Amino acid sequence: MKIKLENFDIKQIADSGQCFRMKQIGESTYSNVAYGEYIEITQEKDGISVSCSEEDWENLWADYFHLDYDYGKIIEQINAGDDAFLKKAVDYGSGIRILRQEPFETLITYIISQRKNIPAIKTCVEKLCETLGNKKIASANNREVEYYEFPTIERLASSTKNALDGLGLGYRNEYVLSAAKWVDSGRLNLRRLTETDHQSAVSELKQVYGVGDKVANCTALFGLGHIEAFPIDVWIERVIDEVYGGYFDHSKYKQFAGIVQQYMFYYYRNK
DNA sequence: CTCCAGGTCCTAT
DNA sequence: ATAGGACATGGA
Secondary structure, three states: OEEEEEOOOOOHHHHOOOOOOOOOOOOOOOEEEEEOEEEEEEEEEOOOOOOOOOOHHHHHHHOOOOOOHHHHHHHHHHHHHOOOOHHHHHHHOOOOOOOOOOOHHHHHHHHHHHHOHHHHHHHHHHOOOOOOOOOOEEEOOEEEEEEEEEEEHHHHOOOOOOOOOOOHHHHHHHHHHHHHHHHHHHHOOEEEEOOHHHHHHHHHHHHOOOOOOOHHHHHHHHHHOOOOOOOOOOHHHHHHHHHOOOOOHHHHHHHHHHHHHHHHHHHHHHO
């Protein structure tokens, strides 16, 4: 099925480092697994073609790719401003979307992400899915594809340190286990945090062992739909130091600071 | 081999 | 409140 779209570039999205299971499987084709479903997406000149049904696109993927949000308007607004670096960043990554990933998967994968580079995170997450996730079969582009879901909350919560050995989690295995147990027991209610304000969501998340300001903000941005989150990692720190002379006030982009952050991250990391 | 990665915790001031 | 060291593992 073909879909006409603006400000959507699957390569940019895949390379933007916000999700860890998207992979390139052809010249301009990428696969992804989310919410237990598998999809293949091919970039075209004026949009994309997708392997899923129209119904799945409407019910799941359109929401996942944040299609209800007008990125063109954000880009216009930035181009009308006076921030030269940000204008270059927007031009470079104009096809980026902020994904609405599963809250639990986002929390766990960003706990894993700390002190790892992106290729290492991907390897680690894939191993986790192959070891503890359910195996499924999808048909896409006239082929059958085997894939693994992200582990369920119950499965991960009832796991042990021993079971996690060999997945490359390192010292993060305790963080992962404890976070999964908190979600499983209801001590941390992620669904509720999608409805609270951003600040309360972040401070709730930071109660979790192994979740600091950065992971909390990434979880809020990529998993809870809090577009105003502005995660500061090593790359954004470099942008602030090297481009903005040590101070950047993201509050003027209040309602969409996370999108601004992602343009900056993608441009500075890939240029 | 060494260096560093989408940080956080713990401890000492 | 704020600063410095420890931390497992693997990619480059």
